[in-house]
Amino acid sequence: MNAPHLPLPGDARIERLAIVGVGLIGGSLAAALREAGRVDTVVGIGRSQATLDEAIRLGLIDHGFTDAATGVRGADMVVLAMPVGQTGRMLATIAPGVGPRTIVTDAGSTKSDVVAAAREHFAAHMRQFVPAHPIAGDEKSGPSAARANLYRGRNVVTTPLAETDAAAVARVEAMWRSAGAVIHRMTPQQHDDVFATVSHLPHLLAYALVAQVALDPDHERLFSYAASGFRDFTRIAGSHPEMWRDIALANREALLNRLDGYTAQVAQLRAALVTGDGAALERTFALAKDARAEWLRRTGQG
Amino acid sequence: MNAPHLPLPGDARIERLAIVGVGLIGGSLAAALREAGRVDTVVGIGRSQATLDEAIRLGLIDHGFTDAATGVRGADMVVLAMPVGQTGRMLATIAPGVGPRTIVTDAGSTKSDVVAAAREHFAAHMRQFVPAHPIAGDEKSGPSAARANLYRGRNVVTTPLAETDAAAVARVEAMWRSAGAVIHRMTPQQHDDVFATVSHLPHLLAYALVAQVALDPDHERLFSYAASGFRDFTRIAGSHPEMWRDIALANREALLNRLDGYTAQVAQLRAALVTGDGAALERTFALAKDARAEWLRRTGQG
Numbered sequence: 249m250n251a252p253h254l255p256l257p258g259d260a261r262i263e264r265l266a267i268v269g270v271g272l273i274g275g276s277l278a279a280a281l282r283e284a285g286r287v288d289t290v291v292g293i294g295r296s297q298a299t300l301d302e303a304i305r306l307g308l309i310d311h312g313f314t315d316a317a318t319g320v321r322g323a324d325m326v327v328l329a330m331p332v333g334q335t336g337r338m339l340a341t342i343a344p345g346v347g348p349r350t351i352v353t354d355a356g357s358t359k360s361d362v363v364a365a366a367r368e369h370f371a372a373h374m375r376q377f378v379p380a381h382p383i384a385g386d387e388k389s390g391p392s393a394a395r396a397n398l399y400r401g402r403n404v405v406t407t408p409l410a411e412t413d414a415a416a417v418a419r420v421e422a423m424w425r426s427a428g429a430v431i432h433r434m435t436p437q438q439h440d441d442v443f444a445t446v447s448h449l450p451h452l453l454a455y456a457l458v459a460q461v462a463l464d465p466d467h468e469r470l471f472s473y474a475a476s477g478f479r480d481f482t483r484i485a486g487s488h489p490e491m492w493r494d495i496a497l498a499n500r501e502a503l504l505n506r507l508d509g510y511t512a513q514v515a516q517l518r519a520a521l522v523t524g525d526g527a528a529l530e531r532t533f534a535l536a537k538d539a540r541a542e543w544l545r546r547t548g549q550g
Numbered sequence: 551m552n553a554p555h556l557p558l559p560g561d562a563r564i565e566r567l568a569i570v571g572v573g574l575i576g577g578s579l580a581a582a583l584r585e586a587g588r589v590d591t592v593v594g595i596g597r598s599q600a601t602l603d604e605a606i607r608l609g610l611i612d613h614g615f616t617d618a619a620t621g622v623r624g625a626d627m628v629v630l631a632m633p634v635g636q637t638g639r640m641l642a643t644i645a646p647g648v649g650p651r652t653i654v655t656d657a658g659s660t661k662s663d664v665v666a667a668a669r670e671h672f673a674a675h676m677r678q679f680v681p682a683h684p685i686a687g688d689e690k691s692g693p694s695a696a697r698a699n700l701y702r703g704r705n706v707v708t709t710p711l712a713e714t715d716a717a718a719v720a721r722v723e724a725m726w727r728s729a730g731a732v733i734h735r736m737t738p739q740q741h742d743d744v745f746a747t748v749s750h751l752p753h754l755l756a757y758a759l760v761a762q763v764a765l766d767p768d769h770e771r772l773f774s775y776a777a778s779g780f781r782d783f784t785r786i787a788g789s790h791p792e793m794w795r796d797i798a799l800a801n802r803e804a805l806l807n808r809l810d811g812y813t814a815q816v817a818q819l820r821a822a823l824v825t826g827d828g829a830a831l832e833r834t835f836a837l838a839k840d841a842r843a844e845w846l847r848r849t850g851q852g
Binding site for chain 1: 781
């Protein structure tokens with residue numbers, strides 16, 4: 249476990265930071281690094297001039313560019329903070345502007361697909377590319393939602409590859425530590441499996457239950473008896489459909505694997521129900537209840 | 551929809567109420583009817599003399615009996631408020647003490663199994679038996695948790711049968727209205743299907759997900775990245791394992807039916823994932839999100 253706010257090596261200072269997508273994620277990183285005095289110049293890259301102007305007005309960035317290849321020129325650090333599905337195209341776009349000392353990292357919530365996109369569109373620069381995922385978010389979005397403390401005490405996962413330059417990884421991790429984050433390293437596959445299990449799968453399952461009720465001819469009666477248990481179980485089915493479509497597709501392999509494991513677990517419970525095996529049902533229910541209580545205790549939630 | 555606090559017919563007054571199981575559910579009903587001035591004498595029946603003494607001390611009941619057949623003698627209304635799995639045995643026990651004017655009702659959270667138990671153990675008295683389910687609860691239990699306002703504005707489902715005496719149904723519904731509840735009538739099958747869908751199935755699904763994570767060799771890492779979405783989705787997996795074992799078994803048929811419908815819904819999402827059909831995923835996610843938002847709006851939660 250890495251403590252935040254470690255003294256940084258001298259080269260952790262960023263001279264020119266280019267943020268592609270100045271919303272909550274990118275804007276908050278810029279704000280945090282400015283507050284920590286770890287960056288000289290921040291450049292924002294986005295499709296909308298109005299958003300870039302707003303980010304300048306808010307003091308998040310110094311300059312804005314709608315042309316990404318131009319925007320990244322001269323940057324020693326480039327952070328991709330736009331929707332993960334655009335990663336391949338954006339890497340291809342910025343490749344001509346990337347110099348030999350430029351480090352490129354991302355903030356995508358899936359990693360195997362980002363690595364595949366990089367291998368396809370950024371092959372000449374793989375040494376300089378550090379896949380990463382800051383685990384933070386907020387209900388709000390856009391530059392006005394950005395805040396310097398978004399990453400304080402939050403986890404950032406880096407998934408360096410065999411070909412990734414060690415110094416580039418150290419620079420990216422130092423940057424996130426400057427923003428207050430705690431760094432964890434995994435392989436892209438480990439990362440994707442973890443989030444398939446504890447986030448992407450529950451989203452899919454919650455969407456499926458609400459869809460089942462909504463598509464039932466008796467849906468009005470069914471909904472009228474739904475109470476707080478149903479409300480909490482399905483809270484994540486209130487999430488953004490396009491975003492979760494993209495995440496599900498981007499993490500398809502890991503999600504299918506975990507979904508099949510889940511289906512097998514449910515099939516065991518079904519078999520116990522069919523045979524009236526109350527002991528088996530109770531064993532699984534108790535195992536789950538105890539494991540969850542232990543998790544809440546360990547994480548200070550229970 | 552029935553408004554609470556309707557003026558009651560004169561015969562809604564209960565002369566001698568016998569409550570089997572003086573805990574949260576039975577004790578709160580006694581307290582509410584006393585407060586409304588709708589009952590003359592309340593008799594409590596329980597296995598523990600200490601609990602009965604406590605209920606007398608709390609003013610919930612006037613007399614306590616550990617022998618159920620003796621306890622129900624002379625009662626015009628008997629309410630079964632002990633665990634639903636004991637219904638058949640309890641009906642057999644009290645049958646000798648039940649007179650021709652005695653009405654018997656229950657508070658079990660499943661209904662088809664209660665009706666089956668009644669047909670088996672209470673066959674001679676089916677006219678007098680009114681299956682019912684008050685939808686109310688609390689974290690706490692026991693007589694000390696009982697409170698007169700537990701049922702105010704809450705739903706009570708009655709599931710009268712073809713052979714149930716209409717006057718008996720009216721008496722039971724008037725009793726619950728006196729406690730502040732809103733009455734809904736369904737068939738036992740409708741009732742069980744509704745609660746299988748919005749309550750029992752989500753419990754089973756939440757238990758299954760936590761069990762899947764807990765049984766994984768990588769469970770420590772997986773749990774360490776679980777966040778608020780996982781916590782809310784699995785909140786009901788913190789529920790009492792024995793109680794949910796009993797509910798799952800008691801409502802087995804409806805639960806299996808809804809579980810299979812759910813599995814089919816999940817299989818559709820799986821197929822869309824496999825073929826990369828983003829439009830199908832998004833359609834289902836958006837349908838769920840919109841239906842949930844509409845439900846929250848209608849119920850004043852959103």
